[in-house]
Amino acid sequence: MxxxxxxxxxxxxxxxxxxxxxxxxxxxxxxxxxxxxxxxxxxxxxxxxxxxxxxxxxxxxxxxxxxxxxxxxxxxxxSESDFSDCRRIREEVRKEQKALDEELDEEIKKSLLKYKNKAEEFDSDSDYYGSYNSEDETDEDIAYAEPPKFKKQTKVNEVFNMNTAGKDIKWVPGLIFGDKSQIKATVRNFSIESGRPLRYLVDDKQRIQVACAKGCPFKMWISYIQIRDCWQIKTVNDVHNCIYHYSNKLVTVKYLVDVYGNKIRRNPSWKLKEMQEEFKKVLKVEVCEAKCCRVRQMALSGVQEEMKKHYAGLRKFAGEILRSNKNNTVKITTTRVNEEDAPHFQRFYVCYDQLKKAWKEGCRPIIGLDGCFLKTVCGGQLLSAVGRDGNNSMFPIAMAVVETESYASWSWFLHLLIEGLFQFFFLFIPIINIFLIILSKTDAHT
Structure with a gap:
């Protein structure tokens, strides 16, 4: 050109x-x-x-x-050169415009992100301070500190000592327990003495997960090792930020019966208020009156069940009495409601040979008869025959436990007594009948 x-x-x-x-x-x-x-x-x-x-x-x-x-x-x-120059200029303008648009888009995105973060912070703060209501929360839901970072610990592979005090227990990975009952007893002791409201999130045949109050970072996983037939702690975060709790769900009725059962049996009239004060003073836990009532009932029911079991061994007791002295007298009678039912206890009589001889040789020829109620879960009446020794004191001769004080029970008891004391007991049968007649008239009059 x-x-x-x-x-x-x-x-x-x-x-x-x-x-x-x-x-x-x-x-x-x-x-x-x-x-x-x-x-x-x-x-x-x-x-x-x-x-x-x-x-x-x-x-x-x-x-x-x-x-x-x-x-x-x-x-x-x-011409072709004019068109190529115009295209080049147009391309350069487009590139510059595209670069400016990209820079503007970046600035807009940054500004939007900045305002979005500020809005989220504002929303979170407003939800935290605006929707808080202390009445909706309990002591178990409160945590006062930020949960610290979890630090990985090395496994110890040691067997736990069951004699360790609850406050001295250290949860570490690799700690071994013999069975599941040891784990639960240890967790309960630690929870009571440390005031931590521990609870079980998972509890089955293969694993156990223990947690603390809501918001507390404490977590512990325990698994069953089938090869070694034991339980072992796998992971644990032994950090707490919860407060001391006086209410503990691990303090069950059975646990309180195991601890205070003997004391309740010695004092069945222990008041519920005194029981509550004892639990709070010694165990540092609060127990309601209804739970204390169940504890007392379970403790006393254990005694009653034990007494019923004692009657099952009555025949062994009678056999031992006869084995020690064949001249002793022991009689047991039973009854059945139906023929196919198991026999139930009805009456029991015992008279020792040495007491019979001592009454004949050293006591006055006087026999006193009396009966009283047995205030136990099994009930019944206690019939007794006593004499007078040289010091004018009572001397036991024989005794019997019967279902009730009646003509039939007194007749059964007196016939066994006269038969054991006297050789010619048939001579005393009229006297026994007169006594029984007087007794029946006295009962009818009262």
Whole structure:
């Protein structure tokens, strides 16, 4: 391209830019309402038409073409080099615009993220302080410190010593327990003495998970090792941020019976208030009156069950009495409601040979008879025969436990007594009958 042609192209570009500026000024004045009176609409229509003609041929490469190829707004002479220059300029403008758009998008995203974080912090703070209600929470739900980071510990692979005090127990990975009962006893002792409200989240045949109050980071996993037939602590986070609790769900009725059962049996009339004070003073736990009542009932029911079991061994006791002295007298009678039922205890009589001989040789020929209630769970009556020795004191001769004090029971007891004391006992049968008649009339009168 020669210098003359380049000068002509620049002149055409300058003339084209001037025409474009004039058209824009006309359109701006028309849009802003700066035209003459009565001619605003005409100016806007004319300017809009010129602008449409001006920008009518915009194609994908950024060139502007009019409807005719010989438009006065065409740039250059239409050669291939002119088109390549225009494309290059258009590409550069597009790249610069794209870079500016990307920078703007980044700034907008950063600003939105910043405001979003501030909004989330505000929302979390408002939920924490605005929705808090102390009445909705219990002592088990309160934690006052941030949970510390968990530190991995090495396994010790040691067998736990059951004689360790609850306050001295250290939970470490690898600690071995013989069976499940040892684990639960150890967890209960630690919970009571340390005031930690431990609870079981998982409790089955293969694993146990122990946790503390809600919000406390303490967690412990214990698994069953089938090869060694034992239980071992796998993981533990032995850190607490909970407060001391006086209510403990691990303090069950059975546990209290095991600890205070003997004391309750020695004092069955122990008041519930005194029992509550004892539990709070010694165990540092609060127990309601209903639970104390169940503890007393279970402790006393154990005594009653033991007494019933004693009657099952009554025949062994009778056999031992006869084995020690064959001249002793022992009689046991039983009864059945139905023929296929097991025998139930009815009456028991015992008279020792040495007592019989001592009464005949050293006591006055007087026999006193009496009966009393047996205030036990099994009930019944105790019949006894006593004499008077040389010091005018009572001397036991024989005794019997019967179902009730009646004509039949007294008759059975007196016949056995006379038969054991006297050789010619049949001579005393009329006297026995007279006594029984008087006794029956006395009972009918009362």
């Amino acid at each position: 020669t210098k003359r042609e380049r000068t002509a192209i620049e002149r055409d570009e300058q003339s084209g830019s001037r025409e474009m500026n004039n058209q824009r000024e006309i359109m701006d004045e028309t849009y802003l309402g700066n035209g003459k009176e009565g001619g605003d609409n005409d100016l806007w229509t004319e300017g809009q038409g010129d602008r449409d003609d001006l920008w009518a041929g915009e194609n994908d490469e950024g060139m502007y073409e009019s409807e005719s190829d010989e438009s006065e707004y065409s740039i250059g002479d239409g």
